[in-house]
Amino acid sequence: EAGVAQSPRYKIIEKRQSVAFWCNPISGHATLYWYQQILGQGPKLLIQFQNNGVVDDSQLPKDRFSAERLKGVDSTLKIQPAKLEDSAVYLCASSLAVSGPLTQYFGPGTRLLVL
């Protein structure tokens, strides 16, 4: 079974530029999550989708971050404009559904460096 796919794996940009990350969840998984992992910290949830609807985006900095999940499968996370403090690993995860204590499966992440 294929795991969660993410691209690119690495990205270097200058501040005020824009960047986009892509995620393809495990086939059949209805719920998709984006996390931000700053160096030395545990991952923090940015946004959670159930199919193509947003379940929780309370920690997403909406002035610069946006995310979409068209057709309830792939998802993109965008940052515009980027700030130095956005340097982090962006992790995508998926699970079968949103209710109950279901296991989340994580992708390899995209490492972003903002200069």
Next chain:
Amino acid sequence: AQSVTQPDIHITVSEGASLELRCNYSYGATPYLFWYVQSPGQGLQLLLKYFSGDTLVQGIKGFEAEFKRSQSSFNLRKPSVHWSDAAEYFCVWAPGGYNKLIFGAGTRLAVHP
């Protein structure tokens, strides 16, 4: 605020020695708890999980964890560490059974030969 505490930032053990990584969660009626491992360049891999039932849970790679409600703890153990266990370990809590995961800050494990 809901939180997970991993008091040890770094731990170093010798290969073959036993290991215990500590984890405490702040509060919750029905905690759902996980341990994930993150190796360099790798994604987060689930080691084990506790939802209910037997408070001693077995996981992959020879790891086990014990849930103690009275101490709000979920410590991870392994009787004999291998060099390949060197990685970062995250204790994770899903309060109330919902899928919002709260991660601890992680414990980085180094293994001496």
